[in-house]
Amino acid sequence: xxxxxxxxxxxxxxxxxxxxxxxxxxxxxxxxxxxxxxxxxxxxxxxxxxxxxxxxxxxxxxxxxxxxxxxxxxxxxxxxxxxxxxxxxxxxxxxxxxxxxxxxxxxxxxxxxxxxxxxxxxxxxxxxxxxxxxxxxxxxxxxxxxxxxxxxxx
Numbered sequence: 001x002x003x004x005x006x007x008x009x010x011x012x013x014x015x016x017x018x019x020x021x022x023x024x025x026x027x028x029x030x031x032x033x034x035x036x037x038x039x040x041x042x043x044x045x046x047x048x049x050x051x052x053x054x055x056x057x058x059x060x061x062x063x064x065x066x067x068x069x070x071x072x073x074x075x076x077x078x079x080x081x082x083x084x085x086x087x088x089x090x091x092x093x094x095x096x097x098x099x100x101x102x103x104x105x106x107x108x109x110x111x112x113x114x115x116x117x118x119x120x121x122x123x124x125x126x127x128x129x130x131x132x133x134x135x136x137x138x139x140x141x142x143x144x145x146x147x148x149x150x151x152x153x154x
Contacts, residue, residue: 001033001053001055001072003130004033004053004074004125004130004133004134004137005018005033005053007134007137008035008051008137008141011137011138011141012039012145013037013038013039013141013145014035014036014037014038014141015035015036015037015038015041015042015043015044016033016034016035017033017034017035017036017043017049018032018033018034019031019032019034028058031055031056032052032053032054032055032056033052033053034049034051034052035049035050035051035052035137035140035141036049036050036144037050037141037144037145037147037148039145039148044148047144047147047148048077050076050077050137050140050141050143050144051074051075051076051077051137051140051141052074052075053072053073053074053075054066054072054073054075055071055072060113061112061113063102063103063112064102064103064112064121064123065103065123066123070124071105071123071124072123072124073121073122073123073124074121074122074125074133074137075111075114075119075120075121076119076120076121076122076133076136076137076140077117077118077119077140077143078118078119078120078136078139078140079118079143080116080117080118081118082118082120082136082139083110083115083118083119083120086108086120087099087100087108087109087110087120102121102123103123104123105123105124105126106122106123106124106125106126106127106128106129107122107123107128107129108120108121108122108129108132108133109121109122120136
């Protein structure tokens with residue numbers, strides 16, 4: 001997790017938010033990381049992060065089994081087309097089993113909750129996925145910068 005946070009901090013204009021005890025963030029978010037494009041260093045008010053790291057199960061999001069020691073999940077907004085290219089076609093909500101076990105470590109899969117919005121997830125990135133995770137975070141950062149610049153041009 002530290003290696004990923006360090007890499008994102010190296011992106012031009014990146015803001016890494018690390019909620020901790022005593023911060024203004026809710027206790028549920030403590031220990032997690034949120035990645036935004038914020039060239040002014042201030043948390044954007046009207047955009048979502050382009051990537052996150054979660055270190056525990058959230059209500060309604062328990063299928064990755066993150067409450068076990070040492071587990072965390074990297075979530076990256078890649079867009080719907082890139083998601084299909086990375087993980088193939090996914091079930092359309094008809095009750096079919098997902099193509100990738102959401103608790104499988106070091107495996108790129110659709111986000112267990114936000115796949116329809118173009119998010120992928122990787123539990124405990126390792127030798128098979130870490131380089132891809134870092135590349136996808138850089139691409140997501142670049143896409144967030146492009147959106148920011150487009151909004152600023154109006």
